[in-house]
């Protein structure tokens with residue numbers, strides 16, 4: 001048997017009137033700005049993501065670290081646009097995901113493009129691989145990730161280039177719509 005506490009946002013967010021849904025997750029527009037508070041953007045696991053299906057145990061939609069990075073990239077871009085530092089159109093995360101799971105004596109890698117399937121239940125790609133090499137890759141990735149962050153690199157050019165090369169652009173432009181925020185200047 002496995003017991004897990006309910007998956008919900010932290011109390012200080014839940015208790016802020018109008019900020020989150022009942023479970024403490026922050027609703028966002030495609031720009032990842034809060035629909036009601038212009039100065040609030042949200043990224044990561046705390047953002048509201050509709051579950052793909054209703055299950056007997058309400059597990060919700062899976063969320064992985066790469067999605068948080070994609071959201072942060074899009075939000076940084078959208079804030080820079082709002083401040084007039086850059087020009088162009090607003091971005092949204094692609095929500096494509098790669099995950100390395102380490103099981104000790106083996107590992108599993110999945111690629112979900114995008115993580116949430118469309119209304120017909122289809123994704124462009126959904127791949128899984130397993131083997132001890134995944135554990136080795138995860139160990140190598142951890143060392144690379146911590147080193148690059150210590151150096152102040154977020155997503156360096158070669159990483160962006162490698163993601164694009166395998167069809168994962170991480171962010172994509174938003175087709176302008178009246179509901180989206182007005183960009184100043």
Ligand SMILES: Cc1cc2nc3c(=O)[nH]c(=O)nc-3n(C[C@H](O)[C@H](O)[C@H](O)COP(=O)(O)OP(=O)(O)OC[C@H]3O[C@@H](n4cnc5c(N)ncnc54)[C@H](O)[C@@H]3O)c2cc1C
Pocket residue numbers: 010012043044045046063064065066067068098099100101
């Ligand atoms: C066991 C495990 C394995 C995983 N493996 C993978 C993987 O292989 N690949 C992958 O892509 N993803 C993986 N994930 C998911 C990934 O770790 C998360 O998606 C990612 O860390 C989410 O980032 P985040 O910044 O949104 O949230 P978090 O990393 O949870 O950051 C939230 C931060 O807010 C802080 N915080 C909370 N409350 C307060 C408060 N009141 N005041 C101040 N700070 C506060 C927390 O301390 C925390 O540091 C894994 C997750 C787990 C648990």
